[in-house]
Amino acid sequence: xxxxxxxxxxxxxxxxxxxxxxxxxxxxxxxxxxxxxxxxxxxxxxxxxxxxxxxxxxxxxxxxxxxxxxxxxxxxxxxxxxxxxxxxxxxxxxxxxxxxxxxxxxxxxxxxxxxxxxxxxxxxxxxxxxxxxxxxxxxxxxxxxxxxxxxxxxxxxxxxxxxxxxxxxxxxxxxx
Amino acid sequence: xxxxxxxxxxxxxxxxxxxxxxxxxxxxxxxxxxxxxxxxxxxxxxxxxxxxxxxxxxxxxxxxxxxxxxxxxxxxxxxxxxxxxxxxxxxxxxxxxxxxxxxxxxxxxxxxxxxxxxxxxxxxxxxxxxxxxxxxxxxxxxxxxxxxxxxxxxxxxxxxxxxxxxxxxxxxxxxxxxxxxxxxxxxxxxxxxxxxxxxxxxxxxxxxxxxxxxxxxxxxxxxxxxxxxxxxxxxxxxxxxxxxxxxxxxxxxxxxxxxxxxxxxxxxxxxxxxxxxxxxxxxxxxxxxxxxxxxxxxxxxxxxxxxxxxxxxxxxxxxxxxxxxxxxxxxxxxxxxxxxxxxxxxxxxxxxxxxxxxxxxxxxxxxxxxxxxxxxxxxxxxxxxxxxxxxxxxxxxxxxxxxxxxxxxxxxxxxxxxxxxxxxxxxxxxxxxxxxxxxxxxxxxxxxxxxxxxxxxxxxxxxxxxxxxxxxxxxxxxxxxxxxxxxxxxxxxxxxxxxxxxxxxxxxxxxxxxxxxxxxxxx
Ligand SMILES: Cc1cc2nc3c(=O)[nH]c(=O)nc-3n(C[C@H](O)[C@H](O)[C@H](O)COP(=O)(O)OP(=O)(O)OC[C@H]3O[C@@H](n4cnc5c(N)ncnc54)[C@H](O)[C@@H]3O)c2cc1C
Ligand code: SF4
Numbered sequence: 144x145x146x147x148x149x150x151x152x153x154x155x156x157x158x159x160x161x162x163x164x165x166x167x168x169x170x171x172x173x174x175x176x177x178x179x180x181x182x183x184x185x186x187x188x189x190x191x192x193x194x195x196x197x198x199x200x201x202x203x204x205x206x207x208x209x210x211x212x213x214x215x216x217x218x219x220x221x222x223x224x225x226x227x228x229x230x231x232x233x234x235x236x237x238x239x240x241x242x243x244x245x246x247x248x249x250x251x252x253x254x255x256x257x258x259x260x261x262x263x264x265x266x267x268x269x270x271x272x273x274x275x276x277x278x279x280x281x282x283x284x285x286x287x288x289x290x291x292x293x294x295x296x297x298x299x300x301x302x303x304x305x306x307x308x309x310x311x312x313x314x315x316x317x318x319x
Numbered sequence: 320x321x322x323x324x325x326x327x328x329x330x331x332x333x334x335x336x337x338x339x340x341x342x343x344x345x346x347x348x349x350x351x352x353x354x355x356x357x358x359x360x361x362x363x364x365x366x367x368x369x370x371x372x373x374x375x376x377x378x379x380x381x382x383x384x385x386x387x388x389x390x391x392x393x394x395x396x397x398x399x400x401x402x403x404x405x406x407x408x409x410x411x412x413x414x415x416x417x418x419x420x421x422x423x424x425x426x427x428x429x430x431x432x433x434x435x436x437x438x439x440x441x442x443x444x445x446x447x448x449x450x451x452x453x454x455x456x457x458x459x460x461x462x463x464x465x466x467x468x469x470x471x472x473x474x475x476x477x478x479x480x481x482x483x484x485x486x487x488x489x490x491x492x493x494x495x496x497x498x499x500x501x502x503x504x505x506x507x508x509x510x511x512x513x514x515x516x517x518x519x520x521x522x523x524x525x526x527x528x529x530x531x532x533x534x535x536x537x538x539x540x541x542x543x544x545x546x547x548x549x550x551x552x553x554x555x556x557x558x559x560x561x562x563x564x565x566x567x568x569x570x571x572x573x574x575x576x577x578x579x580x581x582x583x584x585x586x587x588x589x590x591x592x593x594x595x596x597x598x599x600x601x602x603x604x605x606x607x608x609x610x611x612x613x614x615x616x617x618x619x620x621x622x623x624x625x626x627x628x629x630x631x632x633x634x635x636x637x638x639x640x641x642x643x644x645x646x647x648x649x650x651x652x653x654x655x656x657x658x659x660x661x662x663x664x665x666x667x668x669x670x671x672x673x674x675x676x677x678x679x680x681x682x683x684x685x686x687x688x689x690x691x692x693x694x695x696x697x698x699x700x701x702x703x704x705x706x707x708x709x710x711x712x713x714x715x716x717x718x719x720x721x722x723x724x725x726x727x728x729x730x731x732x733x734x735x736x737x738x739x740x741x742x743x744x745x746x747x748x749x750x751x752x753x754x755x756x757x758x759x760x761x762x763x764x765x766x767x768x769x770x771x772x773x774x775x776x777x778x779x780x781x782x783x784x785x786x787x788x789x790x791x792x793x794x795x796x797x798x799x800x801x802x803x804x805x806x807x808x809x810x811x812x813x814x815x816x817x818x819x820x821x822x823x824x825x826x827x828x829x830x831x832x833x834x835x836x837x838x839x840x841x842x
Contacts, residue, residue: 205685205686206685206689206690207686207687207690208690208693208694210694263686270685279683279685283677283678284374284674284678286677287673287674287676287677287678287693288374288674293673296673296693296694296696296697297635297637297696297697297698298639298672298673298696298697299637299639299640300371300372300672301371301372302371302516302517302518302640303371303516303518303524303525304371306514307513307514307515307516307517307525307641308477308514308515308516308517308640308641309514309515311640312478312637312640313475313477313478313515313517313640313641314475314476314477314478314481314641315478315637316478316481316482316635316636316637318634319481319482319485319759
């Protein structure tokens with residue numbers, strides 16, 4: 144189960160600033176990653192919330208879609224938290240992988256790198272590692288198989304219940 | 320209704336696999352009053368149960384039991400345990416298939432004579448000609464209700480086809496139409512017309528597309544002579560001291576081993592499983608596996624020279640709407656060595672949904688070069704390349720030395736290296752496909768690598784001489800009279816065309832032969 148919950152975090156800007164903040168957008172509070180801008184939060188159970196926040200940034204850097212909100216990247220990587228809960232080896236893979244990523248990124252860590260190019264350069268260094276491949280591989284289904292993201296790409300999904308496209312534009316192209 | 324036959328009944332024909340080959344053969348024999356049992360490894364899902372969702376449907380229907388890969392093909396790196404995208408379910412891969420139904424060309428039955436000897440290729444002429452198969456092609460086209468045959472109108476062109484057609488016209492291609500499709504363009508054979516749902520690969524929920532699941536199988540069952548036994552995975556074919564096969568050992572739905580006695584056994588598990596079963600049936604009398612005195616069982620594995628080209632346009636296309644593969648260009652299917660390769664290829668419309676596009680556009684790819692392609696998903700058009708690949712002895716199915724499946728049966732390893740001819744053909748097709756889309760205004764095109772194999776051929780090939788292949792011109796094993804191969808593994812060479820119409824035609828022809836031989840008491 145994905146435990147993304149939509150709610151106002153109920154924290155003032157000042158309070159937020161006092162807590163650990165990752166990048167520009169995500170905030171760590173207790174065992175949760177919170178997006179104050181977009182009013183959702185993600186509770187972690189096995190992975191450190193900081194790890195989760197970095198994973199979310201890493202997911203976006205691997206498959207960057209500027210029109211897709213963070214929330215869907217968070218849902219996509221949440222599976223690693225669930226797996227880490229059941230499998231200590233997986234927890235180790237992810238925690239160590241993120242720690243290594245931070246180390247390679249300099250004193251402010253991975254999310255401290257301001258430009259996507261800088262972060263991608265670090266990812267290129269590790270792209271053949273089992274850690275990177277586990278994260279990337281998981282995203283292929285984890286991100287693109289979310290029905291909620293399909294409309295963002297213009298994919299309409301299931302069509303049988305709507306009678307197919309017979310009367311819904313299977314041949315509606317006009318510009319040829 | 321469905322006849323339950325006894326395990327000890329040794330008068331029955333036992334067919335392994337219920338797909339294009341096995342399902343057709345089963346019905347054809349049952350119509351002649353011959354008792355048949357089809358053992359099918361997969362479960363039975365009726366067409367109402369199909370799912371309009373790529374991954375969910377894959378989980379429902381696809382063969383996901385472990386296989387391994389080796390060789391220089393990219394599939395071995397990207398999908399090491401998924402060499403083929405085929406089905407484990409009643410109906411076999413005719414649940415997933417797109418319906419493109421083409422006859423092989425005359426020269427494709429005579430590749431050795433036409434192309435000459437090619438280094439690194441194990442070319443051979445088929446023991447039959449196009450003329451031999453023509454009457455059966457005609458029967459198969461009628462059975463499948465192939466559009467543009469038998470006065471059946473073509474399917475209407477969808478958006479993806481219209482882009483293809485516009486490009487084909489610009490490039491001067493002459494033969495471009497909505498294809499010869501085993502999909503009803505109007506109601507026929509008590510089945511619906513196509514509703515342009517766009518999930519042909521996920522099983523047609525309207526039943527508009529031909530599949531043995533809801534045509535051959537229920538028709539056969541209605542005779543009282545056909546029993547389909549789902550969740551029955553054949554593991555070994557037994558034989559007696561005289562070398563005749565006597566029955567099939569299979570794991571039933573509870574994993575318990577059973578033996579079904581048989582008068583005749585026909586193997587139709589598709590070109591990976593059929594040789595696996597023959598190899599796994601090795602005995603002291605046949606130490607290299609059944610029907611393998613030539614050593615050719617499992618060799619000459621072909622998968623067609625494939626690949627896709629997707630193009631992105633500045634305006635919307637919505638390629639996923641409507642029939643997945645109703646669009647074809649045939650001009651490149653001829654044999655014209657001046658292009659730098661022998662044999663030819665077809666270009667057919669193709670669309671994947673967003674989830675599969677993400678998985679298959681450039682497996683392993685990441686970063687903006689990859690994601691900006693998907694950003695334009697609804698502005699994309701797509702086509703599939705399907706061309707003749709070269710049979711090679713080294714491209715083969717073997718039993719894995721260590722890895723076993725849940726029944727203790729060695730899993731299949733699939734080894735494949737491209738022949739230089741395959742690579743030259745694919746590159747030619749990539750160029751033509753990209754040029755075609757550019758001619759209609761594509762701003763970017765993607766030469767997309769082959770997917771896990773949907774067409775699997777050649778691993779029990781037909782040959783005139785017993786030394787050159789596994790079966791004769793009727794699909795009957797050279798070594799064992801009452802053992803037949805009834806699927807695409809019989810193909811001597813692959814041709815440029817999608818294989819299923821030929822598999823069905825061969826099965827109809829084989830049924831006539833088996834009936835004849837049975838009544839003559841020679842088997
Ligand atoms: C996505 C997709 C699209 C395709 N589109 C086209 C197309 O447009 N045109 C075309 O011509 N072809 C197409 N094909 C290919 C076509 O589906 C196959 O060529 C055809 O179905 C092969 O027939 P077959 O009888 O050899 O095997 P299958 O139809 O695959 O049937 C084999 C059956 O045998 C069963 N089996 C295997 N081993 C055992 C065992 N040991 N015991 C019991 N049962 C066993 C399997 O579970 C399976 O059900 C497509 C395939 C796919 C996957
Ligand atoms: S497009 Fe037509 S053939 Fe394909 S699944 Fe839909 S109704 Fe069936």
